[in-house]
Amino acid sequence: MDTPKKATQMATPLSKFEDSPVFNYINSLSPIKPVKSLPVTQTFNSLNFSSPPSIFTSPHISAHKETRFLRRNNCLGLSKPEFSSENGNKICRNDGVANDASQLYDNSAELQENFDPRVSMEEVSVEASNDSKFAIELPQALKYDCGSPGCDSNPCNIESNCMTEMASTSVSVVQFVQEASENGASEADVRLQRTCQMEQKNEVTGCEWESLISDAADLLIFNLPNDSEDFKGLMQKSLDSGGRYASVTPRYINGQPIMEMIDPVGTDHQNGMEHQSTQPGETSILNDELDECFTGDPSENGVTAMGMSNPASCKPISNLHRGMLRRCLDFELVTRRKNADGSSNYGSSVILHSDEKFASEDKQLVPLKPGSDSPRCMVPGIGLHLNALAITPQENKNIGIESLSSVRQISLPGANASFHSPENCEDPHHEPLTSASTERDIVAVENGVLLAEDASQTSAYLAEEEYNQNSPKKKRRRMENAGENESCKRCNCKKSKCLKLYCECFAAGVYCIEPCSCQDCFNKPIHEDTVLATRKQIESRNPLAFAPKVIRSSDSLPEVGEDTSKTPASARHKRGCNCKKSSCLKKYCECYQGGVGCSINCRCEGCKNTFGRKDGSSSTDPEAEPEDEEMEMCEKSGVDKRFQKTEFLSNEEQNPGSALPTTPLRLSRPLVQLPFSTKCKPPRSLLSIGSSSGFFTGHNYGKPNILRSQPKFEKSLQTAPEDEMPEILRGNCTPCSGIKTSSPNSKRVSPPHTILGSSPSRRSGRKLILQSIPSFPSLTPKH
DNA sequence: GAGTTTGAAACT
DNA sequence: CAGTTTCAAACTC
Incomplete structure (x- = not known):
């Protein structure tokens, strides 16, 4: 007919x-x-x-x-x-x-x-x-x-x-x-x-x-x-x-x-x-x-x-699944959560979206690759958004092994990981609660529309995930630290049950996984309800509790004027730090950890933040103070910071605007991920991000890579001469911007800086994404 | 790996 | 809002 x-x-x-x-x-x-x-x-x-x-x-x-x-x-x-x-x-x-x-x-x-x-x-x-x-x-x-x-x-x-x-x-x-x-x-x-x-x-x-x-x-x-x-x-x-x-x-x-x-x-x-x-x-x-x-x-x-070859056909399929899974990770997680143990349901739809976005945007999905990278890393490192990515690796493994049939499993493990499956921890991946939830929401609510909205959105979702991860600098740290080795490692909570912001995993909106050394952990899919309830409580208290701490100054921060000059990335810590003894030169300082300079908001004493002093000295002006130490610090952190900054920026971009507590994560994730996608390759922690980043094109690539590399870089940088570090940092700046731009929706849409920063266009895109996306991953995931 | 330091988060 | 306590990461050895 x-x-x-x-x-x-x-x-x-x-x-x-x-x-x-x-x-x-x-x-x-x-x-x-x-x-x-x-x-x-x-x-x-x-x-x-x-x-x-x-x-x-x-x-x-x-x-x-x-x-x-x-x-x-x-x-x-x-x-x-x-x-x-x-x-x-x-x-x-x-x-x-x-x-x-x-x-x-x-x-x-x-x-x-x-x-x-x-x-x-x-x-x-x-x-x-x-x-x-x-x-x-x-x-x-x-x-x-x-x-x-x-x-x-x-x-x-x-x-x-x-x-x-x-x-x-x-x-x-x-x-x-x-x-x-x-x-x-x-x-x-x-x-x-x-x-x-x-x-x-x-x-x-x-x-x-x-x-x-x-x-x-x-x-x-x-x-x-x-x-x-x-x-x-x-x-x-x-x-x-x-x-x-x-x-x-x-x-x-x-x-x-x-x-x-x-x-x-x-x-x-x-x-x-x-x-x-x-x-x-x-x-x-x-x-x-x-x-x-x-x-x-x-x-x-x-x-x-x-x-x-044909044999490959199977593999390809698996690969496809991987891609799907990876992309879908978050969604899957969500679905899994929903299904709980019922592994049967994947958030496939959701996952698919994510995947699609990733794939579509990036074919580079590389992030997915992350899975290929070290699964472990992926899982742990990624954190939420990342988690998904992290999961992906596992998924990849699973997929590879299991093949299509395994898809579910894969999806479960990978994407859902966070959601994990039934096995909380086992799921290796934490999953970004938020992401999962968000995904779900999106899927359920928006369904086709959301999906249709596009890769950008998916990217947004990813970004959210990333956000989750990113927002928690710690995660990155972990990622970085774990980076290569510890990628899996997460939190070591002993008393908080991983239900407080003390817990990096929880703060990041992801479930704790095996790598975590936490005790009496409730931050597992099994306790999803508890986790969500706790999250809600915390958010009720502080809507921004789960939002990225670092924000792009230009966009959202009022501080911008001041800080922008200070902080290389033009990003700032929302709340600012209260450092008294660390001189904002150690990771104790959230600003430093985030790779951003201290701003007016900071109440730190003796601020020597290489990224930018509260006083106004910018990171770029390291000389002002203990350059040597700072330099080293900077280098180490610098790299990290770069990442963080970039990530943060992206997050901020997402968040800032969002500033909304809940939504931010999603946005951030997408952004972050995008950059990462480029990274795909090695960066473990970033992997997740990278996967997402895959979307991004050139600009993003650089950034993502950087981000991913950070962990490694950090180490290497640490050892490496200071001079190099600074350069890197410098380079980072640009990359960051690039990342920012790319991160949000997807590379395509936004031009780098403008987008990231305040550019309305970018926001609009993000906003859209945000809207489509459920607020925070964490909360939404469950119900 | 154990212990210390640090500052955020949580609590009052 | 300020002060104190709790907590876990970051750091040091």
Whole structure:
């Protein structure tokens, strides 16, 4: 039914594409048929930055990423919307929300055009296959992505539905979805199933898919708890599809693989070999992103993906999951919490969002990678937001081991970690209570919308998480300290039961995990209620209790004028310190610890804060005082400070504006994470952040990296000559700014400084995020 | 690793 | 709001 239409539609678009020089170029490049499709995709891209086109658009990695994000978001949104509402249109819209695609969706004609290219792609690849496949093909492709990991027929259907929706055929899609949900007998479904089966044969596993499949109908329904799982599946699917799309297009361009990907079934026709490679690649796309984060080399992604063989397919899937998980960590945590032990429900939906955001924004998700990094570190270090990240590592491990099936587990451990699962501590990750909660809230409340809102939001969520972590300087410290070794280590509370701000974990909004040496700890998922209640109490007393302590002076702080000059980062400690003996030259001083200069708010005595004295001497003016000592301190802390500052800044950016106690975290997280994403690589503590940061682009990268590195740097710096340190610090400043900018919503949106600082635009973005995001992670998580 | 120092958080 | 106590991190040895 739809297929014929599509075919017709396709024809038009194809012609257009063919006309385009790009198309011709592509054709010339790739002997494979797909070439046509490629050009088309590109054209689409140019035409619409939106998701569908983007998916196909191979062109730029970034574009892909974006597309991924968009798509993911779309998918998510779609899935949710679909579930929530049966209207395909709505779904499309939701998808479109994140991306321009929405417009496309809105306009059937546009959609068709966009789709057409895809279809054309499919056709090309599938040509042998029936026209009807076109419509199906897209879905298949999507499925492919999802399915590659191991899709079940059902999942495929779902995916296909999503894809179709995503693609364009809102109506047809809807029908498909409905059919799938209802009967799953639609032709498209059948084909999809076939494709999925094919894929399954080729690739292995799709453990999650199984669940997804089983839940396909449910997914449509999407109920909260269980939905989470479904959501995950959906999200994953969507994500996968999205990611694949993006990746696919390029691949197509590069070679047939893409085509294959698109047409699992048809692809076989073309080249089994390619298929494998492509599939892996596709699946790997997301993985690649993740991997990129891990490896830090986006460029390699493609290679890795390609390199991945069938066996890899499984891995890729796992990777995908990782990405999903990572991104979703927070959400998962939340969901897990909700579900409590019921591991079954993941906050998948939420997670997906987060993941999507991360992935989308950053393909770099690297943060995810963090997982790859040392899981431990990730978990512990990350803290909340970070936690998620931290968790991710574990997740990654789990994922790797468990594979798709493990997804739940992974998600649980990783994302939820914080939420943890049932096992409080065991969950290694603390999870950012807040983040989890926030995620949940978001998911539950905003659902598709939030998701759709986009990566930016997701980033925001992440930022929140980060915030949580960041806000607690301590966490960073831990992270840093633990950094490499102790990453896992957290608190050592003995009397506070980890339910007071004395506890870094609690203060950070994360659950205590194994690394913690706390006694009688109640800051565990098991005691979620208690934790939340306590948090509320504390917040009731001091709404900003969980807000980041360091704020960007420029933005929120009134102090700004003064401090800005003082503090390198232009960040200040909200309350200021009361140091009397440390001269604000040790970490006892929160200002120093935070890498910010002391401000008017400080009541410190004998302030020698290298970052900026209360008097006005700026950190930049270290000479003023004991430079030597300070320098050293600075260096050590300097690095940290940088991080902290950057983080703080980001936080502040988020928070400051927020200044709102509750919300801040979320914001901060996203920001922080973004920067981190770039870091992906090594920084443990930051890992989480890094993962999030992945979104950010260049600027962010630098910052994130720095942040991550901090811990290491600190150590190294400590040992290193002072001179170097100062430089670093100096460098940090810029990085920080960059980070700031990037951090908030996502790199894209904001320009660095302006955004961070006071720039309204930035705020607006953040605000949006904040709004969408539940207030503090900690509180929300539970209920 | 144990003990001390420090300053924030919590309490009054 | 100020003073005191409690607490855990930071620091030192």
